[in-house]
Every structure is written in C-alpha cells, then in structure tokens.
Amino acid sequence: MTMSPSVPDNDRPPQARFALGPWAWREIAYLLANLPVAIAGFVYTVFMIGVGVGLSVTVIGLPLLVAGLQGARWIGRMERGRARVMLGVRIEEPSSFTRGHREKGFFTWLWAGLKDPVGWRCLLYAFIRLPWGVLTFAVALVSLFVLWPVLPFIARGLTNADRAMVRGLLSPSDELERRIAELESDRGVVVDTAAADLRRIERDLHDGAQARLVALAMGLGLAKEKLTDDPEAAARMVDEAHGEVKVALQELRDLARGIHPAVLTDRGLDAALSAIASRCTVPVTVGVELPGRPAEAIEGIAYFTVSELLQNVSKHAGARSAAVDVWRTGDRLMIQVRDDGAGGARMDGGTGMAGLAERLGAVDGMFLLDSPEGGPTTVTAELPWRDRVGVSAPKP
Known part of the structure; x- marks a missing residue:
C-alpha cells in the first residue's frame, strides 16, 4: 500500500x-x-x-x-x-x-x-x-x-x-503514518491468530490427552480394587492402561510438535522441513540454503507456513510430487512451495491461504499465490530476516 x-x-x-x-x-x-x-x-x-x-x-x-x-x-x-x-x-x-x-x-x-x-x-x-x-x-x-x-x-x-x-x-x-496504520491493522490479525491457536490447543488437550488420562486414572483405580480379589483381571487392566499411556504420550508429542517442534529448536529449518516432507503423502524435495539461522519467531513462522502448505498439497492438490526451497536474499527470507497438482487454488478457496497471507502480513511479510487451472501451483512467501539473538549471521 x-x-x-x-x-x-x-x-x-x-x-x-x-x-x-x-x-x-x-x-x-x-x-x-x-x-x-x-x-x-x-x-x-x-x-x-x-x-x-x-x-x-x-x-x-x-x-x-x-x-x-x-x-x-x-x-x-x-x-x-x-x-x-x-x-x-x-x-x-x-x-x-x-x-x-x-x-x-x-x-x-x-x-x-x-x-x-x-x-x-x-x-x-x-x-x-x-x-x-x-x-x-x-x-x-x-x-x-x-x-x-x-x-x-x-x-x-x-x-x-x-x-x-x-x-x-x-x-x-509521511511513511511513518502509513506504517502506523498498517501495524494497527496487523496487530488485530496477530491477536486473533494467537487466540485461535490457544483455543485449538485447549480443545486438543480437552478432547485428546486430558480425556485419555482421565480414563487411564479410572482404569488404574479399578485395577487397584481388583488387585487382591482378581489378580488376572487387574493385570489385564494394567496392561490396557499401559497401552493408554503410550497413546496419550503420542498425542502429547503431536500437540507439542504443533506448538513448536523440538527438531526445529535443536537443528533448524533444514531438518525440520525435511521432517515435514517425510510425512507428506507425495514425494517432496527440500532445498534449504541459509547462511545461518533467523530469529526464532521468523523461523517458527517459516516452519508452520511450509507445514500448512504441504498439508494442502496432501489434501487438495492431487499432485504427484512437490518441492520446497528456502533461501535468503538481502534482508528477506524467501520460501517457495511448488506442486504439479491440478491447480485452481484461490485465496478464498477454504484451504487456509488467506489466513497464511494475513499471518505473514502481520510481520511485514508477503504471500503470493500462482495456481492456474490445470496446475502447477507455486506459492512464494517472504519474511523479514532477523538475526537470532546472540548470533550475527553473515550477509549473503
């Protein structure tokens, strides 16, 4: 604007x-x-x-x-x-x-x-x-x-x-007045997005791990009561509870991955995006060429942007293959996701594209969608490059 x-x-x-x-x-x-x-x-x-x-x-x-x-x-x-x-x-x-x-x-x-x-x-x-x-x-x-x-x-x-x-x-x-107007608008997007994420986490905990843990506690209580009267039944109930514990732990791991995956924190975008690509239903090639690691917030936004785009490829694109490229140009972090699917994706098509564009715009980023009917689909995203605190990355 x-x-x-x-x-x-x-x-x-x-x-x-x-x-x-x-x-x-x-x-x-x-x-x-x-x-x-x-x-x-x-x-x-x-x-x-x-x-x-x-x-x-x-x-x-x-x-x-x-x-x-x-x-x-x-x-x-x-x-x-x-x-x-x-x-x-x-x-x-x-x-x-x-x-x-x-x-x-x-x-x-x-x-x-x-x-x-x-x-x-x-x-x-x-x-x-x-x-x-x-x-x-x-x-x-x-x-x-x-x-x-x-x-x-x-x-x-x-x-x-x-x-x-x-x-x-x-x-x-002047330009400052324009930026104030933009930032005031973007602040509402950030607040709404954060509130939606909190509601999603609360719902996932309530309907998933919390409900499973409540059932586990009740099962262990019944097993404790039967321990002296019917040891075999108590053993079966403990075995079932053990299985429930494994499922609950997996649900908690999945939830934690949705908040901020450990692989992203420990190893950066290259390893984290490769992990996302391995879970996609179509073969995905990943290319990450970065001189260092960006700020944690920018890195997280980049990760979840690619994650949601690859979910769209799996669910909607009907593609045979996809590719993810990440690189730095000047003071911008560039992301491009391509697939050879049917195309026809739109910002208002119910695939979350508009939400992604709003999230990137809230941090002074850009989101471009090119998806003609018949394909291919190319999504290009830009984010501001900010160096990680305590780390000064070299200029490319």
Whole structure:
C-alpha cells in the first residue's frame, strides 16, 4: 500500500483559460466558501484551545482538550472531502486515533490524544485559515465583477495555494503514518491468530490427552480394587492402561510438535522441513540454503507456513510430487512451495491461504499465490530476516 498526497494525472484540473469552464466555477465556489468555513474553524480552534488549556488544572481540562483535537480531525476530514470534490486533490485518510487506545485505559488514551500529530495539524490548519479565507473571499468576489476576463487565472493561482495547504497539513504525515496504520491493522490479525491457536490447543488437550488420562486414572483405580480379589483381571487392566499411556504420550508429542517442534529448536529449518516432507503423502524435495539461522519467531513462522502448505498439497492438490526451497536474499527470507497438482487454488478457496497471507502480513511479510487451472501451483512467501539473538549471521 502506497500513499501519495499528489493529485493523479487524470484528476488534475485542466489548464486555466479565459472562458469559465466547470473547473473554474468549482474553484471560484471553493474560494467563496473559504470565508464561512474559515470563520467556523477559527472559532472552534480558539474556543477549544482556550477552554481546554484554561481548565487543564481541573479534572476535565485535558480530556476536553483531547476531545477538541478529535473534533479537529473531523474538520480535517471535511476539508479533505471539500478539496477532493472541488479542487481534485485526493488525500489519503490518516490512521484512526481511537483504534487500539481506548482498551488500554484512560491515561493511555489521554496521553496518546495529547500527542496526536494529526489532530494538532488539523487544528493548526483551522487556525491559520482565517486571514487566508478573508483574502480569497474578497479577491474572488471583487474579481467576479471587476476582473472577469482574468478571473480563471486568479482562481487557479489562489486555489493552488489552497491545494498546497491541504497537502501540507491534512495529508498523512509521511511513511511513518502509513506504517502506523498498517501495524494497527496487523496487530488485530496477530491477536486473533494467537487466540485461535490457544483455543485449538485447549480443545486438543480437552478432547485428546486430558480425556485419555482421565480414563487411564479410572482404569488404574479399578485395577487397584481388583488387585487382591482378581489378580488376572487387574493385570489385564494394567496392561490396557499401559497401552493408554503410550497413546496419550503420542498425542502429547503431536500437540507439542504443533506448538513448536523440538527438531526445529535443536537443528533448524533444514531438518525440520525435511521432517515435514517425510510425512507428506507425495514425494517432496527440500532445498534449504541459509547462511545461518533467523530469529526464532521468523523461523517458527517459516516452519508452520511450509507445514500448512504441504498439508494442502496432501489434501487438495492431487499432485504427484512437490518441492520446497528456502533461501535468503538481502534482508528477506524467501520460501517457495511448488506442486504439479491440478491447480485452481484461490485465496478464498477454504484451504487456509488467506489466513497464511494475513499471518505473514502481520510481520511485514508477503504471500503470493500462482495456481492456474490445470496446475502447477507455486506459492512464494517472504519474511523479514532477523538475526537470532546472540548470533550475527553473515550477509549473503
């Protein structure tokens, strides 16, 4: 996603001419509307600043000032809309202030509100517009009756200054503002994913190992009661309990592998991906060329991404073979999984592709799917390379 406060070429107003066309009338109307809009914005700014600062020594002063800054955001939104319709200036909306702040508590919300750069820029815009609004209203009104032949050029010159003000003060601050908006969105994905994983672990424990261990405890209790009266029956029950213990241990191992496999921790991606490939229902070739090991979090995401993709190959692809390649390019960890199956995979096809894309996007990664009907299917994933703590990997 890219943001640019500039006006796309197809939205730029045509060159000003002596004849008054639709764009000229829009610009004149914008200039005439500057005065009432500027007066309203100036009165709002002076009132909110005066009341907020004046009452800052009381309990309600600072919250009132924050509320005023949020009102200034609304003024900025209205002015961006007016500039878009009448001047052809298309400005991206800045990130929302309320998202992610209210649930953290009152003081976090208050402090974030007082530091809100978007609100302060909108307030500054509304404050400095009064003299400009008076000037442009007067010039446009006089030109309508006195300087009619050159009115389009006057309107274009004045509205170009308006365009510059809107871009300078009401556009998202810069790349940092864009990244804040993205990270706020990605945080929700991370939280939802973590909650889903916890629910899955809880369900697997409750329905699997926990239920089996409860049955095992009951069986051993019955065997204890029969130990003196019927030793042979007690021996059979203990033998059955021994079998249940083995099954429970295997279920716990499978669950632990789903959380974080030991082979990944001990031996890295090469060995861990080879282990995944050995469990796939089709032959899989694995190629891992890495100068070292990435950070544990990145390594884990890479592992589970390949694991889920190979599960899709086993269940849905109808493939005869597959291949997994992992390598590093610059500061990116690259993953590619290919199969010679029927193709036709889609992001919304119910195979978990959309969830994988969201998980990778939450850590500044990328997910690309190429799966034409008839195959083959190629999935390419990128993750940021971060060195493992305490280990400095050489640059490739």
